[in-house]
Amino acid sequence: MAVNVVNQLGDLNPQVFRELKGRLKPRNVIITVAISLVSQLLLLMSFASQLPVAKGFKPVYNRYCTGSRENYSSPVCVSDGFGGFEIDWQLWWQDLFIWLSLIGIFALLVVGTYMLLSDISKEESRGTLNFLRLSPQSSLSILGGKLLGVPILLYITVGLALPLHLWSSIAGNTPMGKMLCFYLVLTTSCLCFYSMAMLFGLVGRKLSSFQPWLGSGAVLMFLIIMTNVLHHPYHSYYATDWLMLFHPGILLPYLIDANSLDPTDIYDKGEYLAGLLWFNLPVTAYAWSLTGLTILNYGLWSYWAWQGLKRCFHNPTANLFSKQQSYLLTACFELMIVGFTLYHDVDSPKDSWENLQILLLFNLILFLGLIAALSPHRQVLQDWTRYRHQQRNSRNQSLMKDLLWGEKSPALVAIAMNLAIASVVLLTWILFWPSSEYKMPALWALLLHLSFILICATITQLMLMMQAQKRSVWAATTIGGLIILPPIMLGFLSIYPETNPALWLLSAFSWASVEHTVGITVGFTLMAQSLAIALLNIQLTRKLQKAGESATKALI
Numbered sequence: 001m002a003v004n005v006v007n008q009l010g011d012l013n014p015q016v017f018r019e020l021k022g023r024l025k026p027r028n029v030i031i032t033v034a035i036s037l038v039s040q041l042l043l044l045m046s047f048a049s050q051l052p053v054a055k056g057f058k059p060v061y062n063r064y065c066t067g068s069r070e071n072y073s074s075p076v077c078v079s080d081g082f083g084g085f086e087i088d089w090q091l092w093w094q095d096l097f098i099w100l101s102l103i104g105i106f107a108l109l110v111v112g113t114y115m116l117l118s119d120i121s122k123e124e125s126r127g128t129l130n131f132l133r134l135s136p137q138s139s140l141s142i143l144g145g146k147l148l149g150v151p152i153l154l155y156i157t158v159g160l161a162l163p164l165h166l167w168s169s170i171a172g173n174t175p176m177g178k179m180l181c182f183y184l185v186l187t188t189s190c191l192c193f194y195s196m197a198m199l200f201g202l203v204g205r206k207l208s209s210f211q212p213w214l215g216s217g218a219v220l221m222f223l224i225i226m227t228n229v230l231h232h233p234y235h236s237y238y239a240t241d242w243l244m245l246f247h248p249g250i251l252l253p254y255l256i257d258a259n260s261l262d263p264t265d266i267y268d269k270g271e272y273l274a275g276l277l278w279f280n281l282p283v284t285a286y287a288w289s290l291t292g293l294t295i296l297n298y299g300l301w302s303y304w305a306w307q308g309l310k311r312c313f314h315n316p317t318a319n320l321f322s323k324q325q326s327y328l329l330t331a332c333f334e335l336m337i338v339g340f341t342l343y344h345d346v347d348s349p350k351d352s353w354e355n356l357q358i359l360l361l362f363n364l365i366l367f368l369g370l371i372a373a374l375s376p377h378r379q380v381l382q383d384w385t386r387y388r389h390q391q392r393n394s395r396n397q398s399l400m401k402d403l404l405w406g407e408k409s410p411a412l413v414a415i416a417m418n419l420a421i422a423s424v425v426l427l428t429w430i431l432f433w434p435s436s437e438y439k440m441p442a443l444w445a446l447l448l449h450l451s452f453i454l455i456c457a458t459i460t461q462l463m464l465m466m467q468a469q470k471r472s473v474w475a476a477t478t479i480g481g482l483i484i485l486p487p488i489m490l491g492f493l494s495i496y497p498e499t500n501p502a503l504w505l506l507s508a509f510s511w512a513s514v515e516h517t518v519g520i521t522v523g524f525t526l527m528a529q530s531l532a533i534a535l536l537n538i539q540l541t542r543k544l545q546k547a548g549e550s551a552t553k554a555l556i
Contacts, residue, residue: 015132015142019149032153036160043103044164047096052077052085060085064092094172094256100165101182101255104158105248106223108190112151113197114216119150120201121211139313140306147194174255181291182251188298189248193219195305202312203320223247238355241276241340245297254287279339297336304329308373320373323405323414330418333366334425341429349435356430356442357511360449363422364508367453368479370418374411375457377464377471382547384408410544412537415457419450438515444522445511451529452508456482458536465543483508 052062060077066086067076077085123129132142169179197215204211226247229240244250276284283289308320321329341355376384384406403413423446430442456479463475486507490496497504501513505525514522 013141013145013148015137015145016149017145019145020152023149023152028153029156032156033160036157040161040164043096043099047092047099051087051092054083054085064088090171090173093168094174097165097168097172097174098252098256100161100168101252102227102249104161104165105186105189106220108154108158108186109193109223109248110216110220111154112190113193113219114212115151115154116146116194116197117201117212117215119146120198121205121209124205125208133314139310143198143306143309143313146198147191151194169255172256178251178255178287181287182248182255185251185291185294185298186248188295188302189246192246192298192302192305195302195309199305199308199312199320202309202316205316238276238340238343238351240358242297242337245294248294250294251287251290254290277340277343280342300332300336304332319376319407321370322407323374323411323417326370326374326414326418327421330366330370330421331425334363334422337362338425338429342432349433349437352433352435353438353442353515356426356445359426360445360511363426363449364453364483366422367415367418368456371411371415371453371457371460371479372476374414375461375464375475376408376411378467378547380408381410381465381544385544385547410461410540412454412457412461412540416454419453423450440519441515444519445514447526448505448510448514448522448529451526451533452510454533455529455536458533458540462536462540462543465540465547 050062050064052060052065054060061074062077062085063074064087065075065077066088067078069075080086120129123132135142166179169176197219200215201211204214207214222243226244227249229244230247230249230253276282278293281289283293304321304325307325311318311322312320337359341352341359400413403409404417426446427443430439430446433439433442459482460475460479463478464471466474468474487504487509490500490503490507495503497513498516501517502521502525504510504513505517505522506528510525
């Protein structure tokens with residue numbers, strides 16, 4: 001019976017069968033079961049040790065007692081008449097439920113990310129990943145099999161803790177409907193994080209064995225920061241609320257607030273989460289609406305991750321996204337993140353300006369990724385410039401259309417189109433600000449931001465035209481230095497945006513000094529950046545023309 005099930009699974013998805021066969025060995029399964037059961041036992045013993053113990057005739061104060069607080073943070077313990085104390089078991093089980101949930105979130109996302117990245121890195125180093133690329137299976141079948149099969153021991157570990165998790169939620173009086181919402185969010189979060197991990201594994205294959213540590217470490221730091229934000233959720237930067245949707249624990253305040261207990265000692269949903277708006281819709285007013293938005297966010301970025309996976313799995317040298325896909329990706333990103341910033345506090349008009357700065361920082365990260373994903377290398381550009389006129393549709397297809405939609409053409413026009421899409425969304429948002437005090441600095445900041453990104457895109461394309469072998473490393477180092485070094489140098493020289501704003505206008509963080517300078521200074525800065533963009537593009541055009549010359553013409 002079991003053999004037939006395994007055979008049917010192998011016929012359905014051979015990659016899942018391959019992964020399960022290599023990992024579900026008796027020794028591995030026994031160790032996994034032991035780790036899960038021992039960890040649960042240690043957690044229960046830890047919580048049992050927190051219960052109150054009599055200390056002679058002195059009053060005992062403990063979180064799980066039922067008496068009055070008497071100016072103490074914990075209530076006083078009341079005797080039950082049998083030598084012990086009356087215990088609030090509902091609160092005890094609720095605390096256990098929260099810790100199990102957090103441990104499960106960290107284990108699934110951090111350990112699962114490490115396992116997938118480590119597996120892809122090993123497959124790449126052994127050369128078996130190329131063998132999988134040559135197999136008749138689709139990329140969806142192969143990568144989906146890895147997603148299901150590689151973390152199978154982790155799934156078993158978490159699955160064995162599921163009965164205790166469900167029992168603690170029932171004993172803590174958490175409604176099963178909200179528990180179902182939490183499990184749906186956790187499942188979609190695993191899909192999103194694992195998809196992004198596999199995409200990072202294919203794109204960053206040159207990092208070799210360092211790749212799993214880098215990816216899982218980044219996920220760990222993100223979860224720690226977001227968990228702290230959830231615990232202290234009061235701030236005015238609405239633009240960062242989008243990041244909270246990537247933490248499955250965003251639903252935990254709703255689960256512990258579903259009963260009659262006061263959950264403020266664990267998570268405080270408070271006015272912040274209850275009043276969080278997306279396109280002015282109170283999505284966090286109810287657990288089901290927040291669940292829908294969170295699943296929408298995870299589903300959106302899982303979709304884009306799989307678009308990149310399908311493009312670069314069978315052809316590692318292909319661009320991560322097509323130019324058409326990049327336009328839609330930029331629109332999705334801008335609409336998703338701007339939706340959290342539509343609320344404006346009339347009494348605090350600077351909040352809108354500060355949220356714009358956060359948005360520009362997010363956009364800088366987005367466009368650095370787009371520049372890396374869309375910019376072709378020297379050989380591709382050389383073939384494009386040389387043989388474009390020989391293509392069948394070259395007479396009917398203008399150069400501008402080729403630059404906008406072509407796979408092998410330079411990425412500058414596509415980056416400019418993405419900047420235009422982002423600018424339309426941001427500019428519309430800025431114009432609807434209720435206060436006009438910060439509108440002009442916001443417009444200057446947006447223009448300086450766009451020109452700086454165009455400079456970065458042009459420099460990247462120029463460096464990818466070099467004949468050096470490690471063109472990508474040189475380009476990444478140059479752009480990284482252009483972004484990071486100027487603020488560091490200005491800081492060491494005690495040149496701050498508030499006192500000497502002119503020099504900061506030339507950096508990647510020009511928005512930090514725009515409100516402290518005058519319009520004529522910004523105008524001269526924009527003229528200087530425009531001149532730099534023009535000169536860089538002239539140089540790029542000359543290199544493309546030279547690369548397009550035939551070998552015979554170069555010899556003559």
